[in-house]
Amino acid sequence: MCGIVGYVGEQNSAPILIEGLKRLEYRGYDSAGIGILDDGRIQLIKEKGKVSVLESEMKKRQVIGTTGIGHTRWATHGIPNQVNAHPHFSSDDELMLVHNGIIENYKELKEFLIQKEYIFKSDTDTEVLVNLIHFFYVNNNNNLYEATRQALLKVNGTYGIAVLSRNNKERIVIAKNGSPLVIGIGKGENFIASDVNALITHTKNVIYLEDGEIGEITKDSYFIKSLNNDSISKEINKIEMDLEEITKGGYPHFMFKEIMDQPISLNDTLRGRTILEEGISKLGGLHGFEERILQSKRIIISACGTSWHAALVGEYLLEKCTGIPVEVEYASEFRYRNPIIEPSDTIIFISQSGETADTLAALKEAKRKGALVLGIVNVVGSSIARASDAGVYIHAGPEIGVASTKAFTSQITVLILVALLLGRRKHLSIVDGKEIIQSLNNLGDLVNEILSQNSEIERIAEKFVNAKNFLYLGRGIHFPVALEGALKLKEISYIHAEGYPAAEMKHGPIALIDENMPTVFIAPKDAIYEKVISNIEEVKARNGKVIAIIDKDDKYVENLVDHVIRIPRTNELLMPILTVIPLQLLSYHIAVKKGLNVDQPRNLAKSVTVE
Numbered sequence: 001m002c003g004i005v006g007y008v009g010e011q012n013s014a015p016i017l018i019e020g021l022k023r024l025e026y027r028g029y030d031s032a033g034i035g036i037l038d039d040g041r042i043q044l045i046k047e048k049g050k051v052s053v054l055e056s057e058m059k060k061r062q063v064i065g066t067t068g069i070g071h072t073r074w075a076t077h078g079i080p081n082q083v084n085a086h087p088h089f090s091s092d093d094e095l096m097l098v099h100n101g102i103i104e105n106y107k108e109l110k111e112f113l114i115q116k117e118y119i120f121k122s123d124t125d126t127e128v129l130v131n132l133i134h135f136f137y138v139n140n141n142n143n144l145y146e147a148t149r150q151a152l153l154k155v156n157g158t159y160g161i162a163v164l165s166r167n168n169k170e171r172i173v174i175a176k177n178g179s180p181l182v183i184g185i186g187k188g189e190n191f192i193a194s195d196v197n198a199l200i201t202h203t204k205n206v207i208y209l210e211d212g213e214i215g216e217i218t219k220d221s222y223f224i225k226s227l228n229n230d231s232i233s234k235e236i237n238k239i240e241m242d243l244e245e246i247t248k249g250g251y252p253h254f255m256f257k258e259i260m261d262q263p264i265s266l267n268d269t270l271r272g273r274t275i276l277e278e279g280i281s282k283l284g285g286l287h288g289f290e291e292r293i294l295q296s297k298r299i300i301i302s303a304c305g306t307s308w309h310a311a312l313v314g315e316y317l318l319e320k321c322t323g324i325p326v327e328v329e330y331a332s333e334f335r336y337r338n339p340i341i342e343p344s345d346t347i348i349f350i351s352q353s354g355e356t357a358d359t360l361a362a363l364k365e366a367k368r369k370g371a372l373v374l375g376i377v378n379v380v381g382s383s384i385a386r387a388s389d390a391g392v393y394i395h396a397g398p399e400i401g402v403a404s405t406k407a408f409t410s411q412i413t414v415l416i417l418v419a420l421l422l423g424r425r426k427h428l429s430i431v432d433g434k435e436i437i438q439s440l441n442n443l444g445d446l447v448n449e450i451l452s453q454n455s456e457i458e459r460i461a462e463k464f465v466n467a468k469n470f471l472y473l474g475r476g477i478h479f480p481v482a483l484e485g486a487l488k489l490k491e492i493s494y495i496h497a498e499g500y501p502a503a504e505m506k507h508g509p510i511a512l513i514d515e516n517m518p519t520v521f522i523a524p525k526d527a528i529y530e531k532v533i534s535n536i537e538e539v540k541a542r543n544g545k546v547i548a549i550i551d552k553d554d555k556y557v558e559n560l561v562d563h564v565i566r567i568p569r570t571n572e573l574l575m576p577i578l579t580v581i582p583l584q585l586l587s588y589h590i591a592v593k594k595g596l597n598v599d600q601p602r603n604l605a606k607s608v609t610v611e
C-alpha cells in the first residue's frame with residue numbers, strides 16, 4: 001500500500017510527480033503529498049484526500065524545482081489527515097522522507113530519539129525513520145547515503161523509501177525491504193517509483209531493487225549497494241507496457257474497462273500456450289519442472305482475497321486432472337501456523353500484484369522449508385514472481401480498479417493450463433485435452449456473449465441498490481465463484497454479502513431468508529444442477545428474492561426465480577470463468593447506482609503490502 005515517486009533531472013519535477021502519483025493512486029488514496037527541493041529550499045505540500053486535491057492546491061502555488069519526491073497514502077499508523085500525510089520532515093526540516101511500509105520497532109526508536117530531543121508532529125512511524133536518519137546524518141558529516149544506511153541497520157519492518165536533504169542537492173537516497181521500489185533510467189534524468197506504471201511515459205528502462213538494497217540517484221548517475229555497503233551490479237530491464245493499457249480508454253471506470261476487456265485479457269493469457277494436436281499446454285515458465293511437480297505428494301495453493309478464490313477453483317481443476325491431493329490455504333494463516341511442509345510438496349502462490357505481503361511471506365516460509373515454490377502472478381518483475389522457483393505469468397495486463405476482475409478469470413485460465421500440462425502426463429486423455437483446448441479457444445466469444453447482456457444486468461442491479469444484505473450460493477466448482485461474487489459486492493458497494501456452498505444454506509443461513517434478502521444462485525446445468533434447484537425452491541418457499549445465473553437454454557429456472565442471467569455452455573472446467581462475469585457486472589452497477597467510487601473503494605488499496 002502507499003505509492004512513492006521521485007525525480008531528479010532538469011525539468012520541473014512537480015508535474016512529473018503528480019502524474020506519477022495519479023498512476024499509483026490505486027495503491028492508496030487517503031492523503032497525498034509532494035516535497036520539492038529548489039536551491040536549498042524545500043517546498044512541501046500535503047493534503048488529505050485524493051491526488052486531485054493535492055494537484056489543485058499545487059496549481060494555486062508556484063512550485064518549481066528539479067528534484068522532488070511524492071507519496072500517496074494508505075494509512076497504517078495515524079489517521080488520514082494532513083499532518084500524517086507524507087513527505088515527513090526531520091525535526092529541523094533538513095531531511096524529507098516518503099515511505100511505503102511499516103517500521104515495527106518505531107516505538108523504541110521514538111523513545112530513543114525523544115531522549116535526544118527530537119520533536120514529533122505526527123503519529124506516524126515514518127517521522128521516526130526520518131529523524132533516525134537525521135541522527136546518523138549529523139554524526140556522518142551530512143552524508144545522506146551513509147546516514148540512511150546506518151539508520152536502516154537499526155530498523156525492523158518493511159520499507160520502500162526515498163530521502164532528500166537540503167544540503168545534498170539533486171540526489172535522492174532510496175532503499176527497499178518488503179515494499180516494491182523501481183528506478184527508471186532516463187537521459188539526464190532519473191526516476192524512482194513503487195511500480196513501473198508511474199514511469200512508462202518517461203522511460204522503458206528500469207531496475208528493480210531487491211530487499212536489503214540501498215542506493216542513490218542523481219540526474220545522470222545511480223548506484224545500488226547492500227546495507228553492508230557492498231556494491232551490487234543490477235540488470236536493466238525493458239518494460240513492455242503501453243500507456244493505453246493503464247488509461248480508462250473511454251470507459252467511465254477502470255473496473256468496467258477491465259470487466260469488458262476480458263475477451264482480450266483471456267486471449268493474452270492463452271496466446272501461444274496450447275498445442276491442440278497433442279491436447280496439451282506449453283508453459284515456458286514451468287519447463288523442466290513438470291516431473292518434479294508430478295512427483296509431489298501434495299500440492300498446496302496459497303493466496304489472499306480474490307486470488308484465494310481462484311486457488312479454490314484451482315484445487316478442483318488440479319485434483320481432477322492430476323489425481324494429486326490439493327490443499328488451499330490463506331497465505332496469512334499459512335505463514336503463521338508453522339505449517340508442515342515437506343520438500344516433496346509443491347506450493348503454488350497466486351497473486352495479481354505479486355507484492356501482497358502475506359503471500360510473499362508465506363512463499364519465503366515455504367522456500368525455507370525446501371518445497372518447490374511456483375508463482376502465478378500478473379505483474380511482471382514483481383517480488384513474488386522473482387522469489388518463485390518457477391511460475392507462469394497470467395498476462396492479464398495492468399489491473400488498476402481495486403476490485404480484481406480480469407485477473408481472476410486469467411488466474412483460473414492459467415490454472416487450467418497447468419492442470420492440462422500435468423494432467424496429460426497423468427490420466428487426462430488426448431481427447432479430453434483437445435476438448436479443453438477447443439473450449440479455451442472459444443472462450444473470448446462466449447465471454448462477449450455474456451458482456452452483451454450488460455444493459456439487462458444493469459436493469460437487475462437497479463432493483464437491488466437498497467438491499468442491505470446478499471447471499472451468494474453455488475456448489476462444486478461454483479462455490480468459489482459464489483465467494484467471489486459476494487466479495488465483489490461488499491468491497492465496492494459496502495453491502496454485506498456472504499458466499500456459501502448452496503447445500504450449507506439449510507445448516508444456518510436459511511434463517512436469514514425473507515422478502516428483503518436477495519440470493520444469487522450460480523446454477524448452470526451440471527452434475528449437481530438438480531440439487532441446486534431444490535435449494536432455489538427452499539429460498540422461494542420463504543419469499544426470498546432470487547437472481548439465478550443459468551444456462552442459456554434453461555427454461556425451468558426462469559419460471560421459478562425473479563431474475564435470470566443466461567450464460568453459454570462450455571467445458572465444465574471453464575465454467576467459473578463464465579459464471580463470475582455477470583456477478584462482476586452486477587456488483588459494478590449496484591455500486592455505480594449507489595454513487596460510490598468503484599475504482600477506489602473506501603479503506604482498500606490494490607496492493608496490500610502490509611501484514
Ligand code: F6R
Nearest residue numbers: 305306307351352353356403404
Ligand atoms: C479483491 C481484491 C483483493 C486481492 C487480494 C490479493 O477484489 O482485489 O482481495 O485479491 O488483496 O491481492 P493479490 O492478488 O495482488 O495478491
